[in-house]
Amino acid sequence: MTGKLRVLLTAERLLAERGFQGVSMREIAAAAGNRNNNAVKYHFGSMEGLIDAIMRYRLGQLDKHRGAAWQDLQARGSPPTLEDLLAAYFLPHVLLADPVNGYPYADFMTEFLTRHRPRGLPHAAEKPIAEAVEARKIMSAFRSLLSGLDDEMYWHRFELIHLLFFGTILRWSGGPHRSDLAKLCEMADHTLGMMRACLEEPAPSVRKRAAAA
Numbered sequence: 001m002t003g004k005l006r007v008l009l010t011a012e013r014l015l016a017e018r019g020f021q022g023v024s025m026r027e028i029a030a031a032a033g034n035r036n037n038n039a040v041k042y043h044f045g046s047m048e049g050l051i052d053a054i055m056r057y058r059l060g061q062l063d064k065h066r067g068a069a070w071q072d073l074q075a076r077g078s079p080p081t082l083e084d085l086l087a088a089y090f091l092p093h094v095l096l097a098d099p100v101n102g103y104p105y106a107d108f109m110t111e112f113l114t115r116h117r118p119r120g121l122p123h124a125a126e127k128p129i130a131e132a133v134e135a136r137k138i139m140s141a142f143r144s145l146l147s148g149l150d151d152e153m154y155w156h157r158f159e160l161i162h163l164l165f166f167g168t169i170l171r172w173s174g175g176p177h178r179s180d181l182a183k184l185c186e187m188a189d190h191t192l193g194m195m196r197a198c199l200e201e202p203a204p205s206v207r208k209r210a211a212a213a
Contacts, residue, residue, distance in 0.1 A: 004043045005057075007032045009104075011040070012054045016107030020051070020116055048121075051112075055124035058096065058105045060131035065092035067134035082145050082199060086192045089138045090165045094188060102173035106166040113159055146199055153203055161195040 001009075010032040014023045025040035025047060036042065044050040069088035073080040080088070096105050112121065125132040146154055168191040169184070177183040 003032075003034065003039070007034060007039055007043055008050070008054055008057060011050050012058075012108050013101055013104045015051070015054075016104050016111055019111060020047075025050070051121070052124045054105075054108065056129065056131045059125060059129070059135065061096060062092045063131055063134045065095060066138060070134055070137055080141060082142075083192060083196050085138055085142055085145070086161075086195055086199075089135065089142075090161075090192065090195070091188065093165065094169060094184065097173070102178070103166075103169050106170050110163060110166050110170070113163055117159065142199075149203055157199055161198055164195055164198070165191055 007028060011023075011028045014028055014031060026037045028050075029037050029039040032039065040047070040050055044053050066088060069092070073084055073088060093103070093106060096103060098104055112123075117123070125135065128136070142158075143154065149157070165188075168187050172178060172184045172187055
């Protein structure tokens with residue numbers, strides 16, 4: 001493992017544990033075993049650059065699995081369902097388990113989505129990046145199936161289902177069944193169903209028109 005990657009993974013864990021404002025760049029460098037207190041600034045430029053780099057690193061890992069799942073869906077010859085797309089997009093997160101720390105990226109993203117995304121901190125994949133090419137293909141298919149939602153409602157729900165899925169794998173990794181992969185699969189499958197229901201729920205305006213008719 002390179003020194004840069006060690007700093008990145010240490011930062012991911014500490015930022016998830018303490019919050020993005022609860023740890024300094026110097027503390028991250030020290031925890032990574034780096035004698036140079038400016039290691040974070042040297043490798044990533046700033047805390048914002050470090051957060052962006054963590055996302056890009058994990059998105060690159062996820063995209064390999066998402067690409068394989070997308071190819072499988074395309075090979076079937078029939079249009080993918082919403083649940084197909086949810087599985088292709090979210091299940092790769094299960095493969096990011098750390099034998100010691102569980103799911104640090106799920107922890108990290110939960111912190112990001114609940115505390116910092118609402119304040120305007122950008123997500124790395126908002127811009128076209130090489131680490132999320134396959135993810136964008138799946139996202140485009142999502143949007144086509146959910147054309148009845150306006151953009152604001154769509155993205156609100158999409159962020160909420162991220163939290164739902166992250167919560168599921170974090171509960172599994174921190175609970176008594178953490179060595180039971182069959183239990184994780186069962187929990188994940190149940191959660192995907194709830195996520196689908198969340199996305200398919202008609203927008204309030206649609207419900208009002210249906211009631212009036």
